[in-house]
Amino acid sequence: MSKLKLDKVTLEFFPRTGAPVLALDDVSLDVSDQEFAVIVGPSGCGKSSLLRLVAGLVEPTRGRITLDGTPVTRPGKDRGMVFQSYTLFPWLNVRDNVEFGLRIGGVPAEKRRHISDHFIKEVGLEGFESAYPKQLSGGMMQRVALARALANDPEVLLMDEPFGALDSQTRSLMQELLLEIWEHSQKTVLFITHDIDEAILLGDRVHVMTARPGRIKERVEIDLKRPRHVDLLTSPEFIALKRRIMGLIHDEAVRAMG
Amino acid sequence: MLRSTFDAYAAPKKEIPRSVYLTVSAAVGVSLLLLWCVLSYGGFVRSDFLPTPIEVLQAGIDGIEDGSLAVNTAASVGEIMSGFIIASILAVPLGILMGSFKIAEAAIEPVTNFIRYLPVSALIPLLILWVGIGIEEKVTVIFIGTLFQQLILVADVSRNVSSDLLDVSYTLGANRRTVVTRVLIPATLPGVVDTLRVTLGWAWTYLVIAEFVAANKGLGYFILNSERGLFTDRIFLGIAVIGLLGLITDQLFKFLRDWLLPWATEG
Numbered sequence: 001m002s003k004l005k006l007d008k009v010t011l012e013f014f015p016r017t018g019a020p021v022l023a024l025d026d027v028s029l030d031v032s033d034q035e036f037a038v039i040v041g042p043s044g045c046g047k048s049s050l051l052r053l054v055a056g057l058v059e060p061t062r063g064r065i066t067l068d069g070t071p072v073t074r075p076g077k078d079r080g081m082v083f084q085s086y087t088l089f090p091w092l093n094v095r096d097n098v099e100f101g102l103r104i105g106g107v108p109a110e111k112r113r114h115i116s117d118h119f120i121k122e123v124g125l126e127g128f129e130s131a132y133p134k135q136l137s138g139g140m141m142q143r144v145a146l147a148r149a150l151a152n153d154p155e156v157l158l159m160d161e162p163f164g165a166l167d168s169q170t171r172s173l174m175q176e177l178l179l180e181i182w183e184h185s186q187k188t189v190l191f192i193t194h195d196i197d198e199a200i201l202l203g204d205r206v207h208v209m210t211a212r213p214g215r216i217k218e219r220v221e222i223d224l225k226r227p228r229h230v231d232l233l234t235s236p237e238f239i240a241l242k243r244r245i246m247g248l249i250h251d252e253a254v255r256a257m258g
Numbered sequence: 259m260l261r262s263t264f265d266a267y268a269a270p271k272k273e274i275p276r277s278v279y280l281t282v283s284a285a286v287g288v289s290l291l292l293l294w295c296v297l298s299y300g301g302f303v304r305s306d307f308l309p310t311p312i313e314v315l316q317a318g319i320d321g322i323e324d325g326s327l328a329v330n331t332a333a334s335v336g337e338i339m340s341g342f343i344i345a346s347i348l349a350v351p352l353g354i355l356m357g358s359f360k361i362a363e364a365a366i367e368p369v370t371n372f373i374r375y376l377p378v379s380a381l382i383p384l385l386i387l388w389v390g391i392g393i394e395e396k397v398t399v400i401f402i403g404t405l406f407q408q409l410i411l412v413a414d415v416s417r418n419v420s421s422d423l424l425d426v427s428y429t430l431g432a433n434r435r436t437v438v439t440r441v442l443i444p445a446t447l448p449g450v451v452d453t454l455r456v457t458l459g460w461a462w463t464y465l466v467i468a469e470f471v472a473a474n475k476g477l478g479y480f481i482l483n484s485e486r487g488l489f490t491d492r493i494f495l496g497i498a499v500i501g502l503l504g505l506i507t508d509q510l511f512k513f514l515r516d517w518l519l520p521w522a523t524e525g
Contacts, residue, residue, distance in 0.1 A: 052425075055425070055428075055429050056428075056429075057429075075428035075429050076431065077429070077430055077431030080429055081425075081426060081429040083425070083426060085420065087420070087423050087425075089445075090445070090523070091444045091445075091447070091519070091521045091522075093521075100427075101431050101432075104430070104432050105431050132520070132521040133521070134521060134522075145426075148430070149429075149430075152430055152431065158429070
């Protein structure tokens with residue numbers, strides 16, 4: 001039974017001047033409960049638009065998106081999101097950032113504190129509760145953003161290249177952290193990236209997208225056993241999967257350039 | 259050794275030691291003062307054109323003693339604060355609306371852009387005709403001069419609030435109203451304070467012009483009146499007081515920003 005379902009979703013942009021742009025063309029996608037789904041594609045393929053559609057921040061031109069059978073029409077806290085850009089509220093400290101969704105949802109202070117304690121610990125930021133975002137590194141800010149999304153207990157966690165702006169060492173650490181958190185929270189995740197290693201390391205299933213207009217080109221099952229760690233990157237099974245996905249992406253990247 | 263030190267200070271955009279920084283600043287200040295002393299005491303410039311530092315200081319003491327300095331300063335500060343505060347109360351909310359809602363932008367921006375390019379000094383004769391030469395005229399000049407500049411600057415501040423910040427709030431369950439009050443407005447605060455800081459400096463220019471044209475008190479009047487009697491020392495005093503007040507208010511805004519918005523990054 002699918003948790004999140006995209007049914008023939010098409011997205012067109014209508015710029016003020018010039019012809020309409022077809023960003024996503026007839027995209028269908030199923031994500032089952034507790035699945036870690038990854039969408040990988042060349043830049044400009046509309047994968048971020050796809051995530052914004054699921055978040056309800058953009059409306060599809062045609063097609064239907066449902067979560068647990070209910071159509072998505074607007075943003076809501078059942079679909080938490082982590083962006084690539086740093087989106088912490090600069091005027092709130094770490095704890096208040098994590099508690100933001102709970103506070104506007106009317107959760108009482110004591111319960112809020114309990115929840116924020118849990119997720120701040122989960123992302124390894126104990127001792128930084130009263131730090132302001134400007135005092136944090138990029139990796140730490142993304143950990144707070146993750147804790148903030150999880151504190152709201154969403155049905156689906158949407159992640160739009162969340163580690164894209166981080167250096168490669170921090171990125172690996174964040175991937176391991178996310179794997180660890182996911183393995184014991186068992187959230188349904190829809191994760192966007194252009195990094196093939198990241199896609200294979202994290203995902204149960206990798207959906208490869210075509211260059212604009214974005215379509216799902218192929219679905220690759222990642223049957224690597226869990227728990228997974230970064231050292232998996234050098235294993236033969238991993239490399240075989242990587243070769244396959246690289247081939248798919250390469251054709252698209254070439255097409256996008258031409 | 260000397261060559262390599264000099265080389266290090268000549269690199270663009272590189273930090274230099276704090277002590278060197280302060281020494282250079284102090285040296286320039288002292289040199290200017292020295293130049294003033296040489297030109298005035300040395301008799302290179304006639305004393306009715308350039309007073310000596312002591313004469314200016316004496317004028318200051320006289321001004322304090324006879325109360326004229328206090329009266330004129332109070333008049334100017336009162337006018338500038340009235341005009342500036344009324345303008346700010348209107349400009350901050352309207353500017354935020356203008357930068358965040360296209361419909362508000364459509365309503366306000368064209369008019370604002372037209373008035374913004376009118377030098378407010380060009381309006382003074384008209385304003386005198388309409389509101390007279392009393393305090394109302396100065397307040398109006400400052401109000402008009404400041405308001406439209408503030409509108410454009412505040413609108414830019416609110417336009418530059420990252421839309422990802424608003425979007426993430428929606429995904430955390432916020433509705434539009436919450437997004438505006440708890441995200442958009444707080445996010446504009448550092449930029450708003452910076453705008454107020456800059457425009458208060460400009461307001462002094464408008465005030466002095468307004469007082470030059472028609473006034474019977476105020477620092478601009480004080481300067482103009484001193485010129486009529488060729489009291490150059492008092493002209494210098496008036497200018498120095500305005501400079502000092504500007505410096506104080508600027509530092510006050512800086513302090514306010516650090517105190518109220520400790521989370522803000524440097525503007």
